Amino acid sequence: MHGMYFEYKGSTDNLVTRLPNRSAPVLRLNAICPYYTMFPLRFPFKVLRRAQKGDWVLDPFCGRGTTNFAARLRGLPSVGIDSNPVAGAIAAAKFVDVTPEEVIDLCNSILRRKKHPEDIPEGEFWEFCYHPSTLFDICKIREYLLENCSTEAEIALRGLILGILHGPKMKNLPTYLSNQMPRTYATKPKSAVRFWKKHDLKPPKVDVADTIARRAKYVFEQLPLPTQGAVYIGDSRLLSPNIAPEPFRWVITSPPYFGMRSYLPDQWLRYWFLGGPSTVTYSLEGQIPHCSEDEFVRGLANVWKRVASVCAPNARLIVRFGAIPSAARDPKTLLKKSLSIASAGWKVATIKNAGLSPRGRRQAGQFGCSLGKAVEEIDLYAVLEE
Ligand SMILES: C[S@@+](CC[C@H](N)C(=O)[O-])C[C@H]1O[C@@H](n2cnc3c(N)ncnc32)[C@H](O)[C@@H]1O
Structure with a gap:
């Protein structure tokens, strides 16, 4: 498990106690890059009102x-763990305390470097996806960040580029660096090329420095007060005891739904930017x-057990869980079974319906599965017995 630490720097005055409108400048960092199956900010934010x-x-x-x-908005220290490096890089960006100018200056200084990128991917996909000059600049920044990504400006720039690496072409100034593509997931090379050819779509010549500068001014215009914390890329079934200086009092999470296997394949282009294959x-x-x-439930049980070992007595565990239509299982049964197998002291207090959220359905649709009925999500509340 490897991670990135952020020191506490601010005061806890002036915290956000009411969630403003989604497009409020103070919330923009949360939307720096989309990620499948993300839960709405108001869910953890509301839970933490009692922290x-x-x-x-x-x-x-x-x-x-x-x-x-959400913890940062409430001035609370937090730790995030995910085994997907793309998730880890986006989550790490949620802790940064930077100005737009710091990110812009870093980007410009990288692009001014004389060093040519050593590895510029070739082939039909890459020729159609990015204009050669845009790809050249992306590769330059990629190679720099693969060697240096420890400062907050570097972590911020990496998160920002992940968010604009692919997406729809805009009528006026570009927001995304690629040819026409969804922003939430990267299309597989063959079907992407087929689509671009069919619609005669050529890659736009996007000015990388300018696009990053505009985006940085938008995303980092106003940030919540910084808080202490860390993000680890690793398997939570193997979670180590030293991930925070104190035992946790709140665990708020949403495990993958049974059958959701494509977190990395659908983020393959972002993963390439982080050093993965082309x-x-x-x-x-x-x-x-x-x-x-059975294996799925046992995997979850391992996580609940490890998590209990780093929590304080009376810690609260709040889990949002559902199912994808193509592998519909009763989320309540799976979750309760995993907690019971964990036998780690988590006592279930309540299980509430989280409503007929379209989330499971949306996930399935995005992943190319057939759309079924929207699946009910649940919120489970448990307490760690003393
Ligand atoms: C439902 S998503 C969480 C989304 C999150 N609540 C958000 O708002 O973005 C589940 C996550 O669990 C991660 N995951 C799956 N197995 C894991 C494991 N063994 N250890 C750590 N993370 C894991 C996946 O990579 C995925 O990012």
Whole structure:
């Protein structure tokens, strides 16, 4: 498990106590890059209204770091863990305390370097996806960040580029660096090329420095007060005891739904930017196994057990869980079974319906599965017995 630490720098005055409108400048960092199956910010934010000053918050399946961002808004220290490096890089960006100018200056200084990128991917996909000059600049920044990504400006720039690496072409100034593509997931090379050819879509010549500068001014215009915390890329079934200076009092999380295997393959282009191969990766490394219901439940149980070992007595565990239509299982049964197998002291207090959220359905649609009925999500509340 490797991670990035952020020191506490601010005061806890002036915290966000009411969630403003989604596009409010103070919330923009949370939307720096989309991620599948992210839960809405208001969910962890609302849960944490009862937290006390100094309470540590953990999300062992942190995804894009929504729980960590909610904790930051409340002035609470937090840790996020995810085995997907793309999730880890986005979540780490949720902790940064930077100005737009710091990110812009860093980007310009990288682009001014004389050193040519050593590895510019070739082939039909790359020729159609990016204009040669845009790809050249992306590769220059990629290679710099692969060697240096420890300062907050570097972590911020990396998160920002992940968010604009691919997406729809805009009518006026570009927001994204690629040819026409969805922003939430990267299309597989063959079908992307087929689509671009069919619609005669040529890659736009995007000015990387200018696009990053405009985006940095938008995302980092106003940030919440910084808080202490860390993001680890690793398997939560192997979570180590030293991930925070104090035991956690809150665990707010959303495990992968049974059958959701494509976190990395659908983020293959972002994964390439982080040092992965220039082709689709089908790795399931560090993911909860989905081959059978039993293995899945046992995987979750391991996480609940490890998590209990780093929590304070009376810690609260709040889990949002559902199912994808193509592998519909009763989320309540799976979750309760995993907690019971964990036998770690988590006592279930309540299970509430989280409503007929379209989330499961949306996930399935995005992943190319057939759309079924929207699946009911649940919120489970448990307490760690003393
Ligand atoms: C439902 S998503 C979490 C989304 C998150 N709540 C958000 O708002 O972005 C589940 C996450 O669990 C991660 N994951 C799956 N197995 C894992 C494991 N064994 N250890 C750590 N993370 C894991 C996946 O990579 C995925 O990012």
